[in-house]
Amino acid sequence: MDYKNKIKSYSLFILFILISSCGKNDDTRNTDCDPIAEGNKKDLIIISPLQTIYNQGDVINVKVTIPVQNDYFGTTPINIYTLSGASFGSLIITMYPTNDIFLGNTVTLISGTLTDVQGKFNFPLNLNTGNYEFEANIKLNRLGNYKFPSNGPDFIAFVGNNFCKRLVLDTSKAGGNVDGNIEFVVQ
Secondary structure, eight states: OOHHHHHHHHHHHHHHHHHHHOOOOOOOOSSSSSSSEEETTTBEEEEEOOOSEETTTTTEEEEEEEEEEEEETTSSSSSSSHOOOSSEEEEEEEOOGGGGGTSSSSSEEEEEEEOOOTTEEEEEEEETTEEEEEEEEEESOOOOOEESSSSSSEEEEEEESSSTEEEEEEEBBTTTOOSSEEEEEEE
């Protein structure tokens, strides 16, 4: 094999590696292609009971329910599964790092799975209800003040087999105060 053929073969090999790695990035915000749909639906993240004072050991529930067929991405209803092929959604819940509700507390997932990214959960499409469903109970073990933004930035991404066929939905936590925060004390 002469020198030019070696360079050509090596270049093709490198090109193959670069092309085959495209679309495998797990970060649903940093991609080389635009989402097929983006939307904004406030208050999809429900924390209950939402109080200003809890006792250590109290349990709160965090829940998100998104119908597979909805109008969250515009005025015309769409079917998330049909458009994206996504059998689950990825939920990113934003908390201030020092007041993260998940740190120091016991999290029991009822529906969904924790990923290797802090504050990111995957939640499945429940074929019986026709909803993407996330639910977790959080036993408040850590004493002190909690404060985090109710208005996000929280988002949900629905990504199917083709990474470029994704839908991104900006959302928020229901029940924030006039300052746009959820604040409470665990004593």
